[in-house]
Structure formats: C-alpha cells, structure tokens
Amino acid sequence: MVLVTGAGIDTKLLAPLEERHNLKVLHLPGPLDEARLGDHLRRHVRAYLHGGEERATGGVLRKAGALKVIAFVGVGYENFIDVPTADELNIAVTNTPGAATDAVAAFTVGQIINANWLIPHHLGPPVPGWKNPGEMPHELGARRVGILGMGANGRRIAEILCDGFHATVTYHSRTRRADFERKRKGRLCYRGSVSELAEVSDILVVMVPETDETRSMIDSSVIDLMPRGSVIVNTARPAIVDPYALYAGLRDERVRMAVFDGFYDPDSDIGSKLRRDFGDRLLVTGHIASHTQETMNRMITQAVASIDNYLTNGTDQYEVGNRRDKCGEAPRVTCGQSS
C-alpha cells in the first residue's frame, strides 16, 4: 500500500506505483493527528507520499514496520518528518527541490504587494478609507526590500523585483551570489549579516529552509533593528521568525504587517495571542504558496518517480538524511533493530 496525504493531490499521478509495484493507493486528504497517522502506517504501508500538514514523528515511524520510503512533497521536510529516526530505521526520505520555485516566488511577490498596499483590507468599500496622507501605502519602488536567503526561491523573487519592478533589493545568505548580483547591475546588494540586512529592510522577505541554525533566526535582536513600520514576509516556514519577538514587534509598531504562509501551532498560547491581538495586521494563508495545479503535478510526479526509483533500485537522487545503506549496499534494517 502507498499512503498519500494532503488535499489537492491528483491520485491519477500515482498510477505508476500501482502498475509497477502493485501498491494500492490510500488517499487521506484531511488533517491527520499522530494517532490516526500511526494507525494507518501500521497497516502494510510500504511507501508514504507526504503531501499534507501532518507530522511523521519518530513515534509514528517506529510503528510503521513495512515502511521503506517517504516522499515529501516540497522541500521544507524538516518540520514534518523526523529524518534522524527515519535514518535509524533505514527508511529513505526524499523531497522535490526546484519544482515550486515559480509558484512560491509569484505568490510571495503578490503578498509583498498585498502587505505593502493592504489590498485585502480595501476590498469592498466604494471609496478609499484614508484619513490622512500618512496612512497611504508607499510605492514599492520607494521601499527597501531585503531578502534573507538566496536559494532558488530567493533568487527568483529577486529577479522579479529587480528585473520586473526595477526595485533595489538587498540580500543576505550564507553564499554570496556574485554573478547573480552582477547581472542585476547595482539593483541587488549584499549584506554580510542578518542584522545588517534588517537595518535596511522596510520589507524583509524570509526565504530560508528551517534548520537548527535558521529556527528563530528572526528574533528580537533582529526585529529591533528593522525600520519603524516595516513588513515581514515569511513564506518559508513559520518558525524562522520567533513568535514572541514578532508579538513584541507588532505591539511596538516596529512591525506594521506580517505575512505567513502556514502559521504557528493554533493551539499554542502565542499563536492564538498573535491572531487575537494583531489579526488585522497578519496576512496568514495555510501553506498554499506552492499549491498551483502545475507545481503540484510537477512535485507529485517527481515524488512518485522517487518512490519508484527507490523501490526499484534502492536509491534516488532526491534522497535526504543519512541512512546507513543510502548507496543501496548495506543490509536492510527492520524496525526496532537499529542502534
């Protein structure tokens, strides 16, 4: 059996796994808690296409005795799959890099415009509601845009803003992209640290993967350096921005608006306080930036190919983590036997 999770998955794309590996498809489109996920994985699931918002914790994975491979739909798997435990259990984990870049970049640019202009707040009224000129938005070209992270998504956002909108963009990333900068002819500038970037960012776009180093990277020490009335656009993972620091930033009006695609745990105190106290200054969507028909089909096709590769050859180019027999050479370890 192959377990498929997430709304908006076209299960017809799973056909190669049915035909070539004789796997029955079980599609669970709705939200899944740990107990229900565990119950399903226990039942002869050999492959798991993770397209939802559920967390495949270590505890859950230990119940999945027949599971050989998890294909994550997207790139930010760290928060959804306990990869160290999967490594330990010798379950392969793959992801789908590059497939969502155009969608994520266009969505992010749309949300930059929404947050800058407050378009969603102005839908409906027949005449503008400005009480004084200072309430009006600034032009995008008059805002300093900062991008944290220059991976595929960050670069695509920079391209759209520099080449299309003729904006001047500053960025910080571990790797400086000198060639990419040169092509933007002075429109793209580098800063050596997150703090230096924050100081010059009226709009700060967060576009780094979630890792131990990036979690809470945008904390109070960073937000306090941002210009008054700035906007944070986080279409990466929520946890990159420390929620307590965000709360303080919104309260002190240092942060005027914040954009998230996926938010903090709604059951957490700070998550619900943020929504309650500053709901009208948050533009929060439910992790939909990569949800276009084309991107989803591209990601699922790629994830299905990864499962197929793994089940056929024991390897796949998009595998992540550090399984012991990643090269297909070491013996298969079954659940509970590993060190």
Add this chain to the structure above:
Amino acid sequence: MVLVTGAGIDTKLLAPLEERHNLKVLHLPGPLDEARLGDHLRRHVRAYLHGGEERATGGVLRKAGALKVIAFVGVGYENFIDVPTADELNIAVTNTPGAATDAVAAFTVGQIINANWLIPHHLGPPVPGWKNPGEMPHELGARRVGILGMGANGRRIAEILCDGFHATVTYHSRTRRADFERKRKGRLCYRGSVSELAEVSDILVVMVPETDETRSMIDSSVIDLMPRGSVIVNTARPAIVDPYALYAGLRDERVRMAVFDGFYDPDSDIGSKLRRDFGDRLLVTGHIASHTQETMNRMITQAVASIDNYLTNGTDQYEVGNRRDKCGEAPRVTCGQSS
C-alpha cells in the same frame, strides 16, 4: 479660494498657491454630491484641485462664476469633469499623465496574482480548502495574459510580467509598439483586434482610458470569446466593461473572477446585482491603485504647478480639452456669456 477634494491629500503641497496667488485652501476630503459641490464652487472658487470621486457636471460648472482652472489628479478625467462645458465656459482643465504608472502597474500585478490564486479567499484558514486538484490555481506562467491598451500603464504591466515573471503576454492597442515588442524577444505578441485578444486571454487586463470609443468595449461579443474560467482585471475605469455582459459572463462561468478598482454606481440595479449574486468572485477596491504617498505627492505637486502656471501665464502643458483661448490670446469669457 482653491477648492481641494479627496481623501489623503497633503494640503501642505498647496502652499505655492497660497503664497503666490493668495488663494485660501478649502479641503473637503469626504464624498461630495452635485448639490454640495455646486454650493462650494459658487463661493469665489478660482481654482479647483479635483482629487475625489465627485462629478463636476455641466450644471455644477455653470454655477462656478469665478472658476478659472480645474486640475484633475490623475488621467481618467472624462468621467469626472464635463470638459466640453468647461471649454465652453473657458475654464481650463489639466491632468497629471505619467505620475501614477509605477503604482498602477504594481497594484494591477498584485491583483492579477490575487485573482489567479484567490489569495484573499484563503486568508485565515490554517489548512488549504481545496476539495480537488482542479480547484487549485494555475501557475501564472501557465496562464495566457492579455493586455488591452499599451499606454504608459499597459507597457509597465507588460514589462513586469515579461521581464520579471517571464510570462508570455499578448496585447492589443490602437498603436502597435514594435520596438517595445522586440525588446521582449518573443514574450510579447500583438493581436489586431479586441476579439482576437479575448480569444487567447485566460487573464485579460483592461488598461485603456474611458472615452466614447472604449466605453463598454468589453461587451458580450468579447466576453463570449474568452476561454472558460477566465479572469478580467479592470484597474482602468469600470465602464470599459459592460456590466450586463459581465453579469452574464460570471453567471455562465465563462468569467471566473473579476477585479475592479472603482466599481459601477452602487445605486444602480446592475451594480448591486453583481455584488449580491457574485460578490465572492469580485475583487473590488475603491479606486486606490494610484494611492501611494509617492504617487499622490507627485500628482498633487504636478496639479498645483499646473494651477500656478495657468494663473500666472494662462497656459499649462498638461491642459486637456478645447478651450477657445487655450493659447492665452483670446479674451477671457465669463460664465454664461459663451455660445
């Protein structure tokens, strides 16, 4: 006295008129009906900076015995000022071309993304609400974008979409822009008629001024040719799109979403029917596309300079209409004396 209308006007920018022409500033930020506007214009108003949504009809202008010049903030003055009557009364009318291009283009691109992705519908819910893959938006790069009108605004939108988003755009306008096309290297294609443009536009951007020729240009004969499930983005004047044709297009699902910045008269039957029956498929804002601080300041500074020029020299480069003594040579005709 100089009458200034419209919300979000920084009246400090009127200082040159107070200093150089000894004009007292009367600022009326709220909505104005014809009767109230007439009452105010009757009272020694020599100059009128039109920054609101009110209509300076022929009847109103005939009451304005002392009025010499109207400076319209923006370009689409046709619907707000009865220029033929102003010509007849020898009242100069000016506008502010070019000042709003960057703002209107960025706003329009934001609304293209909003309408394509339905972002405003997805603000709030913690998980995506797609019930099946077909509900998901298409990627912008997978949509055929058509632009009607290649003036300054249309060209800027095309630049952003072609150069930034790498989209392929088709356009129609009275004047073909061969050089501009060539620079886009095959990403920008021309069609010889509105109908031919409609046939290939999943997203149709309307960006022509309102004139007798363009009013209701997008009628049923055009909408019926559009691909099923298309989007109309009208950030120009509402009347370019025939409201009855739009109603039928939404009802038949030929049109999936429609964007307007400024809408049909809310008191009209068809205006209220559209909102009642298809409110969730309309993204309507109250004529805010040019409402950024920078654009407003640029437009008002330009409008104030036009009033100053006219009162000093009897001419201004941004004058529109056909006054008899437009060159400052013929005698000044006072209200009621003209033919």
